Amino acid sequence: MEVFDSPDAARQFVSASRSQGRTVGFVPTMGALHEGHLSLVQSALSCEVAVASIFVNPTQFGPSEDLDKYPRPLTADLEKLKAAGVSAVFVPTKEKMYPEGFSSYVEPPQIGETLEGICRPGHFRGVTTVVLKLLQAVPASHAYFGKKDYQQWRVIEAMVRDLNVGTEIIGCETVRESDGLALSSRNRYLTSDDRDRALLLSETLRNVEAAYRAGEKRTDILQKEMQETLLGQQQASTDLSHEKMQVERTLDALDYAAIVSAEDLTPLTSIDRPAVALIAGTIGTTRLIDNRELRLV
Ligand code: PAF
Numbered sequence: 001m002e003v004f005d006s007p008d009a010a011r012q013f014v015s016a017s018r019s020q021g022r023t024v025g026f027v028p029t030m031g032a033l034h035e036g037h038l039s040l041v042q043s044a045l046s047c048e049v050a051v052a053s054i055f056v057n058p059t060q061f062g063p064s065e066d067l068d069k070y071p072r073p074l075t076a077d078l079e080k081l082k083a084a085g086v087s088a089v090f091v092p093t094k095e096k097m098y099p100e101g102f103s104s105y106v107e108p109p110q111i112g113e114t115l116e117g118i119c120r121p122g123h124f125r126g127v128t129t130v131v132l133k134l135l136q137a138v139p140a141s142h143a144y145f146g147k148k149d150y151q152q153w154r155v156i157e158a159m160v161r162d163l164n165v166g167t168e169i170i171g172c173e174t175v176r177e178s179d180g181l182a183l184s185s186r187n188r189y190l191t192s193d194d195r196d197r198a199l200l201l202s203e204t205l206r207n208v209e210a211a212y213r214a215g216e217k218r219t220d221i222l223q224k225e226m227q228e229t230l231l232g233q234q235q236a237s238t239d240l241s242h243e244k245m246q247v248e249r250t251l252d253a254l255d256y257a258a259i260v261s262a263e264d265l266t267p268l269t270s271i272d273r274p275a276v277a278l279i280a281g282t283i284g285t286t287r288l289i290d291n292r293e294l295r296l297v
Pocket residue numbers: 028029030055057060127130131149152
């Protein structure tokens with residue numbers, strides 16, 4: 001497996017394969033690889049050559065976010081990619097990606113203005129900028145993104161379309177633990193109590209889909225149900241044996257619990273087209289997101 005730290009070396013490798021008519025599948029990552037990333041690699045391996053990148057992109061982190069503590073297990077990550085059958089990995093330094101004097105940024109498409117765009121100002125500008133830069137260094141035929149970051153996938157799709165980037169963007173299904181928790185590099189920050197409460201996200205999304213399939217299509221009703229499950233109604237029940245109060249499991253903060261159009265993430269009054277339910281909230285010190293597509297029934 002080749003490891004490149006310069007954009008030019010990575011581009012030469014990829015361009016050589018493409019000029020021989022080979023398809024190249026690309027998986028951009030920030031490292032700390034888990035089974036979710038490896039499933040993207042599996043999809044990329046349907047191309048003739050699979051390439052990954054590892055770069056913890058500083059421009060997509062807000063000032064109070066976890067850039068400094070973001071895990072960077074590089075040796076283990078490279079071993080996983082090699083074992084998975086990746087041909088090359090692009091691992092640039094911060095200086096290679098953002099050299100002295102760097103000042104050009106990609107304005108994110110409109111679809112990035114809502115949800116995460118509101119909660120994390122500047123986040124998508126960092127994502128679109130780095131992904132365009134990565135696609136310049138790795139001009140792949142196909143690039144694979146997890147639908148766990150649903151809005152990110154849609155933002156990148158729109159950017160690639162708007163800016164005529166010749167790479168096909170493919171969204172891949174979220175990989176979950178057996179109890180439903182969506183895999184995320186940030187799950188490692190969760191204490192065991194946090195992890196238990198983190199299950200609320202996937203449980204709420206399963207419940208909202210069940211309610212929708214049972215016939216409820218009004219998004220105000222469904223969103224209210226989601227919010228009540230996630231934040232609780234602070235009902236206390238008496239534990240008869242110990243006569244002490246048990247408080248419901250809840251998130252510590254909810255950024256949003258929304259049902260929007262799956263295509264362009266605009267709000268819906270009723271689920272009359274393919275939709276997606278999305279949740280973002282905080283448990284302890286960890287911010288988690290999850291979502292579930294609601295296909296027309
Ligand atoms: O999803 C991620 O890991 C990152 O946002 C990405 C797409 C690699 C850009 O830094």
